[in-house]
Amino acid sequence: MTQTRFPRGVLFDLDGTLLDSAPDMVAAINLMRAERGESPMPLADLRPHVSKGARAMIRATWGHFDEATRESMVKPFLDTYERELGKHCTLFDGIAEMLDALEADGVRWGIVTNKPYYLAEPLIPMLGWADRCGVLIGGDSLDERKPHPLPLLHSAEVIGIAPESIVYVGDDERDIVAARAAGMPSIVALWGYRLAEDDPVAWNGDVMIEDPKTLLDPTAWPLAPAALPA
Template identity: 40%
Template sequence: MKAVLFDLDGTLIDTAQDFIRIIQNMCREENRDVVDAALIRTQVSEGARAMVKLVYPELDVNDPVFLAHRQRFLDIYGANIAVDTDLFDGMYPLLEALESHQIPWGIVTNKPRWLSEALLKALNLTERCAVLVCPEDVSKTKPDPEPMYLAAQQIHVNAKDCIYVGDHPRDIDAGRNANMYTILAAYGYLPLEHKDDLTAWHADCIVNTVQELHKVVSQLVNIT
């Protein structure tokens, strides 16, 4: 293997605490029951709409009122994008090991580019990341393989020589659809409806910690 690509939220970066704070504050402001932090965590990978739906379950997602709440959520998050956010524990050594052996690493995410770029900048990762592919860059997002192929093309590596790490079934499907080696990050924000049988995701490998991920990736890219 010649490159490592990551999903963003719940795989490379632990963003949950910022989302939890914002959603719970929205609940308090609206005098609604405060949504449990663990439940919010399972919805992070589903995006802003799913998280805001936890606060306003009675509203249709296309309702102008719901859309206004969603935009407010995004505005708050964009202005406070990395208050309690950082790489997952153990991820810095993994990235440093890849970089020291000239193994490019990058990100393929369904997170909007303006938020993804702001997050990478806040964590001083912009210059270190070899490629960032966001929904705006493609006509079809994950689980379609288009963003995977684009990422591989931009770093001049054949898709079959890439590892893709993700914490959602669409991540694994996208990687498999592009013939990449897929790793399921079981330490991430596993969606409730898919977390009971991780083998059903058909990933090439399942890791429960970043430390385990480091070991597996090191073996695959031959830097042990």
Template identity: 40%
Template sequence: MRVFLDVLIARFGKVPYGDRDGARRLQWALLFVSRNDMTFPYALVVFDLDGTLVDSGADIAEALNRTLAEFGLARVPEATVLGWIGEGVRKLVEAAWRHAHDATPIDAVMPTFMRHYAACLLRSPRLYPGVAEALAQLRARGVTLALCTNKPSALVLPLLRHLGVADAFAALLGGDSLPERKPSPLPLLHLAQQFAQPPAHCLMVGDSGTDLQAAHAAGMPAALVRYGYPRDLDLAAADVVLLMDDLRELLALG
């Protein structure tokens, strides 16, 4: 939220009375941004999905626990599962099977997990507060938006349609869309090339070390949200242009 205070001070010379409350600070900053045609500094913004735009952790945990149960294994607390999200479904299942000390080959587990994953996809996902507004306002400023997730590509569009934001994105990349996925820089470089933008003119927005590593390897600036599934990432020490509690804070960049 610090960036909001900087914007307000630059405009008003002070923070308006009563604005120390987070919600009111956000209201003032958005009002200022909406009334001033600020040029957004990035031509392309690439978003992560789970933990950045969408709170889907409970559904992913349920799919994994249904899979464990089908193999006669104990359920895992949701909080534990959240720490495994971010590097793709196979890594998720591998983490669960290591946790269970079970020797079943992962190749034998994956079809069952994918069946439950698809069944749980639309169980209870929700956009994080401010996401729909941030996407709409970025598009209104002429910014191209793309999605780069490690979620299987077949599940991405149905989820976005369910949440009403599918039309916001000019391109979608899933974890199986290319030969490599995040933290490889390949997906981000692919998107930058697709839209004829140098990586330095693009912004990666995510919630995890996987996103940050991919951005750094691609030579792309990064912004991170403080919510989501950051695992062991030290957000305070992360080399980013912005740390956010609400995606609408992106709108104050300029």
């Protein structure tokens, strides 16, 4: 049987999957560097670290500092990033069209990110998704965060779709681990942020996709046999 429809539900990671947020984060890093009289860091040097979070960004920038010093910089970084939120980021090419295609087929979709909720939530209206995104879970929304499956399973309950009928899309290994533990088919977003040593093949996602535009084709999406649409 040819798959002519999209999965009934889709959950996405945010940074590196839907949103190219690296420019916002690098802007925050460079504002901090300017305050310290340091030269700016190139976007290309920091971009691979974005999906790993604030501490990874700080470590990549100030790796010569001891751990306690770097930890003391986390809150100033997050405060600076909050001021830069949404000023420089863009959707990855093809994401807007893909979301339109999903919605045209009646798909419910939402976002499960490890970004703190207070930093993720303001982006939703900025991106025009306030009435479109069915659920938003941040890294601090529940007692567990990815790679634990709880955020994905909770989101499935919120949008009212069985986990096996939902596909999770993410650019980090913990996304794929969480999806597998939740019983959801997964897509590795190869267009996202990865370190040179990352091996996405080893993550054992169901499908690896290079370009979001590929997902305009329903046959590109993985589905568990029980979830195949009639």
